Amino acid sequence: MKSLMKTREGYGLTLVESEEPHAYEDDVLIKIKYSSICGSDLHVYKWDQWAKDVGIKVPGISGHECVGEVISIGNNVSNFDVGDRVSVETHIPCGECELCRDGKQHICENLLLFGLHKDGCFAEYTSVPEICLRKVPEGIPDKVAALLEPIGVGVHAAQKGNVSGKNIAVLGAGPIGVYSGCASLGFGAAAVSISDLSDSRLNIASACADFKAWNPSNTSTEKFLSEEKNRPDVIIETTGSIHAIKEALPYLKKNGTVIMVGLFSEELPLNFSREIILKEVTIKGIHGRMMWDTWDKMEKLLLEKKLNIEPSISHIYKLTDFEDAFESALNGEGMKILFEN
Numbered sequence: 001m002k003s004l005m006k007t008r009e010g011y012g013l014t015l016v017e018s019e020e021p022h023a024y025e026d027d028v029l030i031k032i033k034y035s036s037i038c039g040s041d042l043h044v045y046k047w048d049q050w051a052k053d054v055g056i057k058v059p060g061i062s063g064h065e066c067v068g069e070v071i072s073i074g075n076n077v078s079n080f081d082v083g084d085r086v087s088v089e090t091h092i093p094c095g096e097c098e099l100c101r102d103g104k105q106h107i108c109e110n111l112l113l114f115g116l117h118k119d120g121c122f123a124e125y126t127s128v129p130e131i132c133l134r135k136v137p138e139g140i141p142d143k144v145a146a147l148l149e150p151i152g153v154g155v156h157a158a159q160k161g162n163v164s165g166k167n168i169a170v171l172g173a174g175p176i177g178v179y180s181g182c183a184s185l186g187f188g189a190a191a192v193s194i195s196d197l198s199d200s201r202l203n204i205a206s207a208c209a210d211f212k213a214w215n216p217s218n219t220s221t222e223k224f225l226s227e228e229k230n231r232p233d234v235i236i237e238t239t240g241s242i243h244a245i246k247e248a249l250p251y252l253k254k255n256g257t258v259i260m261v262g263l264f265s266e267e268l269p270l271n272f273s274r275e276i277i278l279k280e281v282t283i284k285g286i287h288g289r290m291m292w293d294t295w296d297k298m299e300k301l302l303l304e305k306k307l308n309i310e311p312s313i314s315h316i317y318k319l320t321d322f323e324d325a326f327e328s329a330l331n332g333e334g335m336k337i338l339f340e341n
């Protein structure tokens with residue numbers, strides 16, 4: 001089969017003919033229909049420090065966001081059948097540690113990641129453990145189903161922010177920021193503001209939902225967030241930029257919540273006494289999605305038409321055109337980039 005591989009440490013990926021995987025024991029073999037490029041795939045493509053540190057499988061097939069059809073199942077698989085339409089959860093939990101037994105498989109002590117520590121889905125077929133497979137309900141189109149994994153991050157962020165009735169400020173209008181904002185409105189937030197340095201990203205965001213958008217390069221965050229009607233009860237941080245969070249925090253209301261999603265490449269210097277302690281602010285981190293609470297809530301929002309994410313799909317490529325696809329992604333033009341098999 002065709003697959004997009006990290007064949008050696010260093011820049012780029014290579015399209016290779018590799019052996020079709022099998023579904024042994026607990027595994028399920030899937031024929032991929034659509035897959036999508038995630039921010040983490042860009043780190044792997046560029047082979048930056050994050051990619052070097054995360055311990056990825058080399059050689060290994062990249063990609064973890066996908067939808068496909070079950071082709072065969074291992075002997076121990078009981079919940080899936082040939083023909084099922086499925087999406088994949090990136091978290092591969094051990095199923096045995098205390099966190100797994102406590103319903104927090106997504107932050108399992110022995111967590112592995114699909115497409116990083118194990119061959120992924122930028123290929124014609126992939127084999128995944130049954131424990132990270134999800135049947136896709138009818139009514140969710142394939143292209144959206146390929147994005148359930150990243151949409152789930154946004155839904156999880158909004159879940160943890162208890163956003164209903166509140167004023168939300170989302171920092172960053174990349175896919176995760178946009179999905180966090182969409183999910184906040186889906187869960188009944190009073191209003192959602194969203195910032196980005198790219199007007200084209202803000203335009204795509206506005207095509208998805210009714211956001212108040214601001215571009216800090218024209219309208220300062222101070223000017224925007226200090227207006228009483230824009231002051232947030234909840235900040236959802238998706239940029240990983242020290243600058244963005246430092247500018248926004250002073251305008252968070254007392255007793256507010258900060259949901260941290262974006263990964264920072266440096267340590268974060270903040271005035272904790274002033275911005276957090278004396279305001280009784282709560283900070284919560286988000287890693288991926290709850291298995292499967294987030295998925296239940298996300299599917300409900302999608303089926304009730306409370307999440308309109310299709311405008312976030314900006315490009316569709318064939319695997320053979322992967323260099324153009326990654327170039328579009330690295331340039332930051334558009335938003336979500338799919339591969340169609």
Ligand SMILES: [Zn+2]
Binds near residue numbers: 039065
């Ligand atoms: Zn992802």
Ligand SMILES: [Zn+2]
Binds near residue numbers: 093094099105110111
């Ligand atoms: Zn575990």
